[in-house]
Amino acid sequence: MAKQKPRTLSGFMELLPAPQAQFERMAELLRQSYARYGFTPLDTPVIEASEVLLAKAGGETEKQIYRFNKGDSDLSLRFDLTVPLAKYVALHYAELSFPFRRFQIGKVYRGERAQRGRFREFYQADIDVIGDGKLDIVNEAEIPAIIYHTFTALGLRRFQVHVNNRKVLSGFYAMLGLTDQSGDIMRIVDKLPKIGPDKVRELLTGGELALPEEQAGEILTFISITGSNQNVLDSLECYRGRHELFDQGLDELNTVVKYLGAFGVPEEHFAVDLTIARGLDYYTGTVYETFMLDHPEIGSICSGGRYDNLAEYYTDKQLPGVGISIGLTRLFYVLEEQGYLNDALITAPADVLVLPMTDDLSPAISLATRLREVGVRTQLYTEPKKFKQKMSYADKLGVPYILLLGEDEIKQGKASLKDMRTGEQELLSADQAVEKILRTLEASRNAPPIREPEKA
Amino acid sequence: MAKQKPRTLSGFMELLPAPQAQFERMAELLRQSYARYGFTPLDTPVIEASEVLLAKAGGETEKQIYRFNKGDSDLSLRFDLTVPLAKYVALHYAELSFPFRRFQIGKVYRGERAQRGRFREFYQADIDVIGDGKLDIVNEAEIPAIIYHTFTALGLRRFQVHVNNRKVLSGFYAMLGLTDQSGDIMRIVDKLPKIGPDKVRELLTGGELALPEEQAGEILTFISITGSNQNVLDSLECYRGRHELFDQGLDELNTVVKYLGAFGVPEEHFAVDLTIARGLDYYTGTVYETFMLDHPEIGSICSGGRYDNLAEYYTDKQLPGVGISIGLTRLFYVLEEQGYLNDALITAPADVLVLPMTDDLSPAISLATRLREVGVRTQLYTEPKKFKQKMSYADKLGVPYILLLGEDEIKQGKASLKDMRTGEQELLSADQAVEKILRTLEASRNAPPIREPEKA
Numbered sequence: 001m002a003k004q005k006p007r008t009l010s011g012f013m014e015l016l017p018a019p020q021a022q023f024e025r026m027a028e029l030l031r032q033s034y035a036r037y038g039f040t041p042l043d044t045p046v047i048e049a050s051e052v053l054l055a056k057a058g059g060e061t062e063k064q065i066y067r068f069n070k071g072d073s074d075l076s077l078r079f080d081l082t083v084p085l086a087k088y089v090a091l092h093y094a095e096l097s098f099p100f101r102r103f104q105i106g107k108v109y110r111g112e113r114a115q116r117g118r119f120r121e122f123y124q125a126d127i128d129v130i131g132d133g134k135l136d137i138v139n140e141a142e143i144p145a146i147i148y149h150t151f152t153a154l155g156l157r158r159f160q161v162h163v164n165n166r167k168v169l170s171g172f173y174a175m176l177g178l179t180d181q182s183g184d185i186m187r188i189v190d191k192l193p194k195i196g197p198d199k200v201r202e203l204l205t206g207g208e209l210a211l212p213e214e215q216a217g218e219i220l221t222f223i224s225i226t227g228s229n230q231n232v233l234d235s236l237e238c239y240r241g242r243h244e245l246f247d248q249g250l251d252e253l254n255t256v257v258k259y260l261g262a263f264g265v266p267e268e269h270f271a272v273d274l275t276i277a278r279g280l281d282y283y284t285g286t287v288y289e290t291f292m293l294d295h296p297e298i299g300s301i302c303s304g305g306r307y308d309n310l311a312e313y314y315t316d317k318q319l320p321g322v323g324i325s326i327g328l329t330r331l332f333y334v335l336e337e338q339g340y341l342n343d344a345l346i347t348a349p350a351d352v353l354v355l356p357m358t359d360d361l362s363p364a365i366s367l368a369t370r371l372r373e374v375g376v377r378t379q380l381y382t383e384p385k386k387f388k389q390k391m392s393y394a395d396k397l398g399v400p401y402i403l404l405l406g407e408d409e410i411k412q413g414k415a416s417l418k419d420m421r422t423g424e425q426e427l428l429s430a431d432q433a434v435e436k437i438l439r440t441l442e443a444s445r446n447a448p449p450i451r452e453p454e455k456a
Numbered sequence: 457m458a459k460q461k462p463r464t465l466s467g468f469m470e471l472l473p474a475p476q477a478q479f480e481r482m483a484e485l486l487r488q489s490y491a492r493y494g495f496t497p498l499d500t501p502v503i504e505a506s507e508v509l510l511a512k513a514g515g516e517t518e519k520q521i522y523r524f525n526k527g528d529s530d531l532s533l534r535f536d537l538t539v540p541l542a543k544y545v546a547l548h549y550a551e552l553s554f555p556f557r558r559f560q561i562g563k564v565y566r567g568e569r570a571q572r573g574r575f576r577e578f579y580q581a582d583i584d585v586i587g588d589g590k591l592d593i594v595n596e597a598e599i600p601a602i603i604y605h606t607f608t609a610l611g612l613r614r615f616q617v618h619v620n621n622r623k624v625l626s627g628f629y630a631m632l633g634l635t636d637q638s639g640d641i642m643r644i645v646d647k648l649p650k651i652g653p654d655k656v657r658e659l660l661t662g663g664e665l666a667l668p669e670e671q672a673g674e675i676l677t678f679i680s681i682t683g684s685n686q687n688v689l690d691s692l693e694c695y696r697g698r699h700e701l702f703d704q705g706l707d708e709l710n711t712v713v714k715y716l717g718a719f720g721v722p723e724e725h726f727a728v729d730l731t732i733a734r735g736l737d738y739y740t741g742t743v744y745e746t747f748m749l750d751h752p753e754i755g756s757i758c759s760g761g762r763y764d765n766l767a768e769y770y771t772d773k774q775l776p777g778v779g780i781s782i783g784l785t786r787l788f789y790v791l792e793e794q795g796y797l798n799d800a801l802i803t804a805p806a807d808v809l810v811l812p813m814t815d816d817l818s819p820a821i822s823l824a825t826r827l828r829e830v831g832v833r834t835q836l837y838t839e840p841k842k843f844k845q846k847m848s849y850a851d852k853l854g855v856p857y858i859l860l861l862g863e864d865e866i867k868q869g870k871a872s873l874k875d876m877r878t879g880e881q882e883l884l885s886a887d888q889a890v891e892k893i894l895r896t897l898e899a900s901r902n903a904p905p906i907r908e909p910e911k912a
Contacts, residue, residue, distance in 0.1 A: 004511035006547040006770040009529070012501040014544070016551055017558070024497045036828045038835025040805035041480045045468040045577050046502065046563060047522075055460035066503075066531075068524030070567050073465070075522075088470065091462040095472055097852040099839065101805055102473070107502060111526055121501050131839070138817055138838040145825070262821035264829070314462040349496035349557055361594055365718035369601070372492045373720070379494025382594040383555065383587070396553040 011112065011120035013329050018398070021347035023332050025449040026154060027105055030125050030326070033150040034103035037142070039127050042102040044084040046109075050074040052087055055313040064110040077109040081126045081325070082310075089130055090314035098132035099139065105328065117337075119329050128323030130310055135320045140286040140306050141256040143324055144270055145263035147290055147302050150326075155342060155448025158293040159301070161265075162273035165253045165286050166305070169277060171246025172222055172239065176215055184209055186277040189223050193275065193296070197224065223274050229257050232272040249285070256286055284308045288324055294452075298334050302326045335450060342451035346444050348398040350379035352437055355390055357406035364405045367415060367430055371403075374434055376441075394420060400444070401437055467568070467576035469785050474854070477803035479788050481905040482610060483561055486581050486782070489606040490559035493598070495583050498558040500540040502565075506530040508543055511769040520566040533565040537582045537781070538766075545586055546770035554588035555595065561784065573793075575785050584779030586766055591776045596742040596762050597712040599780055600726055601719035603746055603758050606782075611798060611904025614749040615757070617721075618729035621709045621742050622761070625733060627702025628678055628695065632671055640665055642733045645679050649731065649752075653680065679730050685713050688728040705741070712742055740764045744780055750908075754790050758782045791906060798907035802900050804854040806835035808893055811846055813862035820861045823871060823886055827859075830890055832897075850876060856900070857893055 008014045015023060031041065050067055053076045066077040078084050081104045089100060105125040112118050127146065129139045144161045151159050173182035188203045197220055203209070204216040211219075225235045236250050253272060260270055278287040285306030292298055304324030311319050335341055352371060356364030361382060371378040379399070381390055394402050404416040409427065417433045418425040419440075428436065464470045471479060487497065506523055509532045522533040534540050537560045545556060561581040568574050583602065585595045600617045607615050629638035644659045653676055659665070660672040667675075681691045692706050709728060716726055734743040741762030748754055760780030767775050791797055808827060812820030817838060827834040835855070837846055850858050860872040865883065873889045874881040875896075884892065 003771060004508060004769050006543045006767075007505065007508060008501060008543070008547065009503060009505055009531075012503065014500055016548060017496040017498065020497055020499060023499070035805075035833050036831070038806035038809075038833055040473040041476055042473065043476060043479070044470055045464060047465060047468065047565075047577060049463065049465055052460060052463060066524075066526055068522070068526075070522055070524075075465075087462040087464070091464065092472060097849055099837075101835065109503075121503060134839070136838045136840065138821075138836070142836065149828070259817065259821055262818045262825060264825040311462075313460050315459060349491075350494035353494075361715065362718045365594075365715055369718060369720040372605070375492070377491050377494060379557065380594065380598065381555075382592045383590070384592065393553055 009120070011114045011118065013119055013122070013333070017349065018347040019332075019336060019341070021349075022336075022341050022345060022449050023328075025345060026332065027123070027125070027328065029153050029449070030105060030150060030328070031103070033146070033153050034125075034127050036149070037101075037127075037146050039101045039103040042085075042088065042104045043106065044078070044081075044088055044104070046077055046107065047075050048078060048084065048087070050076040053078060053083055056083065064112055066109045066111055078106075079110050080108050081106060081124050082128075082323070085126075085128060085130075086311040086319075087314060089319060090311040090317070093315065093317060098130060099135060100130045101127070102130075103127045117330065117333055119333075122327060122329035125326040125328045126323060128310075128321050130319050130321040133318055133320075135306075135322065137252050137255050137285075138259065140252065140322050141259040142263060143286070143288060143304070143322060144256070144260065145265050147288065147324060148265045148269050151290070151302070153448065155450035155452075156292070156340075157452055160269055160271055160291055160293060161302075162271050162276050162289045162291065162300075163253075163256060163286060164273055164276040165249040165256075166277070166283050167245050167249025167285060168236065168253060168274070169249075171243040171249055174245060175239065175243045176218060178211075178215065181209060181211075185211075185219065189219065189275060190277055192223060225274055229260075229267065229270065229272045232274070233257060252285060278303065278305050282307050284320075286322065295334070295338060301331050301334075339453050340450050342447055342449055344444055344451065345447045345449055346398070346400060346441070348400065349377070350397070350399050351377045351441055352379075352401040352403055353394045353397065353399045354378060354380045354403045354405065355394075356380075356382065357404060358410065363410045367403065367405060370430055371434060371437075374438070376434060376437055400441065403433060465576070467570045467574065469575055469578070469789070473805065474803040475788075475792060475797070477805075478792075478797050478801060478905050479784075481801060482788065483579070483581070483784065485609050485905070486561060486606060486784070487559070489602070489609050490581075490583050492605070493557075493583075493602050495557045495559040498541075498544065498560045499562065500534070500537075500544055500560070502533055502563065503531050504534060504540065504543070506532040508770075509534060509539055512539065520568055522565045522567055534562075535566050536564050537562060537580050538584075538779070541582070541584060541586075542767040542770060542775075545775060546767040546773070549771065549773060554586060555591060556586045557583070558586075559583045573786065573789055575789075578783060578785035581782040581784045582779060584766075584777050586775050586777040589774055589776075591762075591778065593708050593711050593741075594715065596708065596778050597715040598719060599742070599744060599760070599778060600712070600716065601721050603744065603780060604721045604725050607746070607758070609904065611906035611908075612748070612796075613908055615725065616747055616749060617726050617758075618732050618745045618747065618756075619709075619712060619726065619742060620729055620732040621705040621712075622733070622739050623701050623705025623741060624692065624709060624730070625705075627699040627705055630701060631695065631699045632674060634667075634671065637665060637667075641667075641675065645675065645731060646733055648679060681730055685723065685726065685728045688730070689713060708741060734759065734761050738763050740776075742778065751790070751794060757787050757790075795909050796906050798903055798905055800900055800907065801903045801905055802854070802856060802897070804856065805833070806853070806855050807833045807897055808835075808857040808859055809850045809853065809855045810834060810836045810859045810861065811850075812836075812838060813860060814866065819866045823859065823861060826886055827890060827893075830894070832890060832893055856897065859889060 147161050201216050204211045276289050283305035287305035289300035290302035306322040308320045310321045354368045368378045368380045402418045409415050414427050417428050603617050657672050660667045732745050739761035743761035745756035746758035762778040764776045766777050810824045824834045824836045858874045865871050870883050873884050
């Protein structure tokens with residue numbers, strides 16, 4: 001028979017079992033962390049009616065959409081989890097309680113140009129808090145805590161949450177009479193870390209903007225405000241009283257910083273950063289980006305912010321919210337590339353492989369059943385292969401333990417437990433074996449999926 | 457602004473938060489159960505190249521496919537998890553260890569005619585064991601144990617795994633010289649539970665088949681073999697020696713039944729059932745169906761079997777396997793319809809809602825942080841609403857506890873813990889509150905998602 005060559009589409013991540021186990025562990029820890037903060041899990045369809053999904057979209061986004069007809073229906077695959085959330089909240093408004101806190105971890109689709117590290121199908125892991133009409137600022141203060149605890153749970157240490165407030169930015173540009181140009185200015189200012197202040201000044205005073213040197217100077221002074229969070233806030237106080245929106249944003253920023261400690265965020269994991277702007281049309285208050293200190297080139301690994309109108313394309317209700325998103329597939333790709341995956345995490349499909357050495361398999365099966373009943377992930381190997389091949393299979397899987405069961409062991413009511421990492425072998429009762437396996441595996445089972453490489 | 461009416465496509469399940477929490481709990485328990493048996497989690501793309509995905513498909517299946525072009529690519533959404541597994545194993549053959557045991561829980565797509573309880577996007581939860589060239593019969597004996605333990609973990613009690621062997625069936629029809637007609641005969645026999653033996657006899661002796669009365673009688677006698685598993689096996693022994701394939705199938709069936717006890721499957725949850733046939737072209741050995749005893753009309757809730765050639769459309773390697781699949785979305789729908797969802801399971805997004813009664817929120821935030829650190833799912837409610845509205849919010853969410861924190865409580869270093877189910881309120885230290893919440897919630901946290909209704 002002619003064979004079809006098997007292949008997986010480019011831009012679609014398909015992992016081998018060991019890295020997949022790492023990925024699953026990350027997703028599991030994200031679910032746990034989000035649930036810890038009182039978010040409810042949600043799941044929405046991957047396919048939506050195009051008219052619904054694209055009510056807002058346009059330009060670049062629309063080009064990337066997977067859109068097609070099935071029968072009479074014009075359908076599209078979701079390209080993020082925010083638009084489906086907006087639809088969900090508008091559609092089920094009457095049945096939800098607000099503030100509505102949901103998390104969703106799901107695949108989204110963008111037909112991007114294929115290139116290394118870019119994915120057309122990828123997981124996003126989002127949380128959002130949606131208010132009905134209003135939403136208290138404390139929700140914005142809580143987000144850095146969620147980011148901090150989530151990445152810490154994953155095993156990441158050297159990262160920092162950067163926070164700004166769009167009202168502070170907009171208020172500042174309003175002071176200078178540059179409200180109309182603020183979008184263009186922020187796009188230039190956004191490049192500061194990459195191109196440096198001189199080049200930024202050049203772009204501000206040149207081209208279509210053509211700002212006077214003095215205004216460019218004020219902008220550069222403003223975005224150069226750095227130092228400890230308190231230093232930045234103190235410096236911003238000097239601008240107070242000149243514009244209402246600025247003052248409001250500064251109050252919000254003060255509130256966010258004030259509650260950090262109570263939320264358990266260590267100072268070194270947080271920075272007020274006036275260069276952060278995020279999406280220009282959508283966010284209206286606090287905005288967040290998260291950087292790996294040793295890999296700033298990767299960009300933000302968790303971003304989001306406060307918005308005023310989640311579902312304006314679907315409903316007249318004002319639904320303000322605050323949310324963040326982790327691009328999980330890309331993050332995983334980057335962590336693997338950089339050697340950040342913790343190889344102390346057991347990625348084998350089982351904790352123990354039971355190897356029967358007798359024709360009647362009943363004793364081996366009973367042993368496996370007992371192990372499974374107490375929570376040990378157990379695989380039974382019954383293929384009629386040579387002992388060496390069985391051991392080689394155990395080796396390849398990476399199981400931490402094997403349990404050998406031959407006539408001698410069965411007569412004694414015992415089994416031989418071999419630690420595959422040390423090579424040690426002991427004759428133990430089933431109870432003793434269970435106890436040893438559970439005790440020694442607890443640490444590696446709970447190991448975080450990320451381990452930062454030792455610094456050179 | 458003109459609004460786009462929000463809607464979700466028909467045939468796409470989108471749950472409210474409480475049932476979604478139930479669904480998530482089911483999926484979590486499936487993952488745990490499958491992992492307990494040594495299966496590794498796998499994830500493959502939802503989109504595949506059409507030429508790859510449809511290498512085997514044809515007829516009814518192909519009509520249901522979501523197929524479309526993006527750029528120059530002819531793409532299709534997966535319609536099951538078996539074809540992607542075949543592709544995966546063929547593609548990554550050199551990097552896998554066999555037997556390869558994987559589970560996958562993922563969405564699949566079929567453009568079926570929309571009707572109540574039929575879904576176009578639905579989750580399948582599959583396990584498969586794939587051998588390289590050969591696969592031992594014990595793998596087939598293990599499957600009923602996995603089904604039994606999985607449904608038991610979910611909370612289902614009144615169900616039974618029905619098992620047959622295709623070799624027994626094919627061998628029997630070969631004995632009668634009816635090999636060529638066996639497909640048609642099995643399709644008729646399959647209707648036995650619905651139409652009864654007289655109608656089956658009529659179909660066998662009439663129409664194109666037109667079997668002699670004697671052969672129809674032999675078939676009816678054969679498929680009427682019932683009773684305890686041992687009775688059925690004993691009756692089958694009477695046919696031994698007449699056809700090699702039959703004898704082989706009977707040996708396999710004996711092996712499967714022999715090891716049931718060691719695998720921990722109680723006799724009453726298992727039945728050898730000669731009327732089970734499954735897919736006619738694909739399965740070659742043991743086949744499985746699983747029925748809810750009080751709802752036979754629902755049909756099988758977990759089916760599968762042994763096959764000889766997983767990936768014949770992709771590779772010359774012979775890859776036999778055995779697998780089962782649960783249609784999770786449909787199962788969930790049915791369970792909800794029948795009132796089988798356990799309302800003792802907490803579906804609120806949080807175990808406790810912290811309600812600050814002071815302007816400075818630091819003490820309440822610190823309390824929430826402490827609760828979260830020890831694993832209590834905690835939500836902080838900071839909206840400036842009236843007390844009554846706050847309580848109504850807690851009620852609607854269904855949180856089991858609220859913690860009130862006013863000036864008095866703060867002065868005493870305590871908080872008022874209110875049990876929302878009993879209405880009782882106590883003034884407790886943070887430690888006491890944590891202890892009480894964790895202790896009382898353990899049972900409802902570990903509650904199974906399914907609870908069978910009391911029999912009338």
